[in-house]
Amino acid sequence: MANPLRFVPLGGLGDIGRNMSIFEYGRNILIVDAGVMFPENDMLGVDVVIPNFEYLRDKKDWVRGIVITHGHEDHTGALPYLLEEVQAPIYSTRLVLALVERKLKERLGRRYKADLNEVTPGQSVRIGPFQVHTVALSHSIPDSMALAIDTPIGRVVHSGDFKIDFTPPGGDGPDIAQLAALAAPGTLALFSDSTGAERAGFTPSEKTIEPAFDRIMRESPGRVIVASFASQLHRIQQLIDISHRYNRKVAIAGRSMQQNFDIARKLGYLRVPKGTYVRLETTHKLPPQQVTLLITGSQGQPEAALARIAAGRHREITLNKTDTVVISAHPIPGNEEEVSRVINQLVEHGVEVVYPPIAHVHVSGHASQEEMKMILALVRPKFFIPIHGEPRHLHLHARLAESMGLAREQIFELRDGDVLEITPERCQVVEKVPGGYVFVDGTGVGDVGPQVLRERDALARGGFVSAVIVVERKSRKLAAPPQISTRGVIYSEQSGATIEGAEAALRGALERGKRSTRALQEQAREALGRYFYQTTRRRPVIVVSVIEVD
Numbered sequence: 001m002a003n004p005l006r007f008v009p010l011g012g013l014g015d016i017g018r019n020m021s022i023f024e025y026g027r028n029i030l031i032v033d034a035g036v037m038f039p040e041n042d043m044l045g046v047d048v049v050i051p052n053f054e055y056l057r058d059k060k061d062w063v064r065g066i067v068i069t070h071g072h073e074d075h076t077g078a079l080p081y082l083l084e085e086v087q088a089p090i091y092s093t094r095l096v097l098a099l100v101e102r103k104l105k106e107r108l109g110r111r112y113k114a115d116l117n118e119v120t121p122g123q124s125v126r127i128g129p130f131q132v133h134t135v136a137l138s139h140s141i142p143d144s145m146a147l148a149i150d151t152p153i154g155r156v157v158h159s160g161d162f163k164i165d166f167t168p169p170g171g172d173g174p175d176i177a178q179l180a181a182l183a184a185p186g187t188l189a190l191f192s193d194s195t196g197a198e199r200a201g202f203t204p205s206e207k208t209i210e211p212a213f214d215r216i217m218r219e220s221p222g223r224v225i226v227a228s229f230a231s232q233l234h235r236i237q238q239l240i241d242i243s244h245r246y247n248r249k250v251a252i253a254g255r256s257m258q259q260n261f262d263i264a265r266k267l268g269y270l271r272v273p274k275g276t277y278v279r280l281e282t283t284h285k286l287p288p289q290q291v292t293l294l295i296t297g298s299q300g301q302p303e304a305a306l307a308r309i310a311a312g313r314h315r316e317i318t319l320n321k322t323d324t325v326v327i328s329a330h331p332i333p334g335n336e337e338e339v340s341r342v343i344n345q346l347v348e349h350g351v352e353v354v355y356p357p358i359a360h361v362h363v364s365g366h367a368s369q370e371e372m373k374m375i376l377a378l379v380r381p382k383f384f385i386p387i388h389g390e391p392r393h394l395h396l397h398a399r400l401a402e403s404m405g406l407a408r409e410q411i412f413e414l415r416d417g418d419v420l421e422i423t424p425e426r427c428q429v430v431e432k433v434p435g436g437y438v439f440v441d442g443t444g445v446g447d448v449g450p451q452v453l454r455e456r457d458a459l460a461r462g463g464f465v466s467a468v469i470v471v472e473r474k475s476r477k478l479a480a481p482p483q484i485s486t487r488g489v490i491y492s493e494q495s496g497a498t499i500e501g502a503e504a505a506l507r508g509a510l511e512r513g514k515r516s517t518r519a520l521q522e523q524a525r526e527a528l529g530r531y532f533y534q535t536t537r538r539r540p541v542i543v544v545s546v547i548e549v550d
Contacts (some may be wrong), residue, residue, distance in 0.1 A: 036049065038332070050077075133150070154186070159192040189381065203364050230261075240276060252280065280499070329362050416435030
């Protein structure tokens with residue numbers, strides 16, 4: 001009897017990001033994508049969130065290859081961390097490999113070592129027992145691919161992130177004919193992007209935003225400053241073309257935007273008319289109406305260019321009242337507050353601010369319901385697994401598949417870590433493996449857990465109190481008055497009386513209490529916690545140190 005095919009999602013099912021799929025047959029593993037998720041509001045101090053690689057640690061020798069469907073961070077960002085655990089060849093397009101190579105060198109430095117293999121959309125490649133057919137689909141970055149994967153028990157299709165855009169600015173559209181031809185002999189299972197499942201109809205073409213930008217470039221009396229995703233190369237191309245049309249020079253602010261621009265231009269994915277691109281410092285010498293600035297920070301990130309410009313902290317860009325600032329993106333769920341704050345700051349500077357929904361300056365890179373139906377109708381899978389999305393997106397995509405004629409027992413709404421076994425006759429979840437968040441904080445990977453985040457949240461909400469108690473070693477009596485200091489609890493000019501009261505409360509508690517070090521610490525924490533709540537209605541984090549002297 002043939003082995004079942006095991007599908008193990010380690011990211012991307014239940015959240016937006018960390019996309020990573022494992023296809024396992026016998027002792028052979030194919031990995032599709034390895035992305036990061038950017039931290040949510042309650043993940044204080046966390047840089048990025050990566051998949052949990054625990055499932056792969058005792059199977060690292062089984063990994064035959066890693067296929068990347070496109071170049072976005074939520075599909076590539078975890079590669080540097082994955083390659084520290086697993087050594088396997090990487091397969092993707094020329095653009096993706098260039099972006100990945102830069103990322104790997106930055107993270108791994110001298111430890112960088114990767115086997116990068118270029119694949120052109122439409123090409124097939126053999127990876128262990130898997131024959132992987134790549135299919136061009138549209139997304140918000142060039143060279144996005146779906147995958148038709150031949151396994152020993154049948155063909156499965158992985159959509160990657162997609163929409164059906166027949167008029168993309170970059171030229172070549174989705175190869176629907178190839179996808180239909182690959183699906184025609186029969187598809188065992190379809191794994192399909194669910195991010196846009198709440199939207200009825202079709203996602204508009206990227207080209208539909210051109211009229212809005214044309215008007216802005218034509219009518220703006222000063223600089224046009226556009227914040228967009230650094231990887232949105234189709235949009236960057238449109239902005240370059242429209243700027244050239246109105247004799248505007250284009251400059252860039254933001255490290256990731258500059259890096260992606262340089263790579264895409266070198267590889268021919270961006271066509272820049274001679275003399276259109278200039279360095280940022282050159283724009284200071286030009287009339288404002290001849291300047292377009294492409295910047296990072298469309299999600300309100302505090303250290304990205306847009307937020308620093310809005311706060312007046314950017315070293316090279318100071319806002320003028322004739323400027324027009326365009327935020328060419330929808331807020332990712334969880335970023336709404338940061339984006340609103342930046343918009344308000346920009347308005348207070350007196351500049352014109354343009355953003356969705358007041359102008360059509362952004363379209364999604366993800367399929368809406370009618371495009372999802374199109375893929376389901378073309379592929380006609382025996383089993384359907386919605387992927388890439390939050391629980392509500394996966395659920396709505398599952399119901400959409402049901403409306404297309406698939407029975408509920410053919411549809412599987414999974415979560416990260418579920419192990420789905422697939423045979424030609426049946427499909428079922430057989431176990432659960434670690435699939436939770438792994439936090440990257442500075443140089444630490446996985447050393448920050450829920451308890452640390454709870455402590456950081458408590459510090460942010462209530463502040464910090466430190467108490468130093470000096471006692472005589474033998475008598476256990478106080479050898480000096482307690483020393484108390486605070487951070488983020490009380491305003492410094494009002495702190496004197498509050499600190500004196502805290503010291504008095506602490507002395508009173510210690511004089512009545514026990515004398516072991518642990519008992520002193522506990523009594524001190526209780527007394528200070530009670531005192532600060534009564535006087536400030538706050539619950540600070542309290543740290544007590546006991547010093548013994550002879």
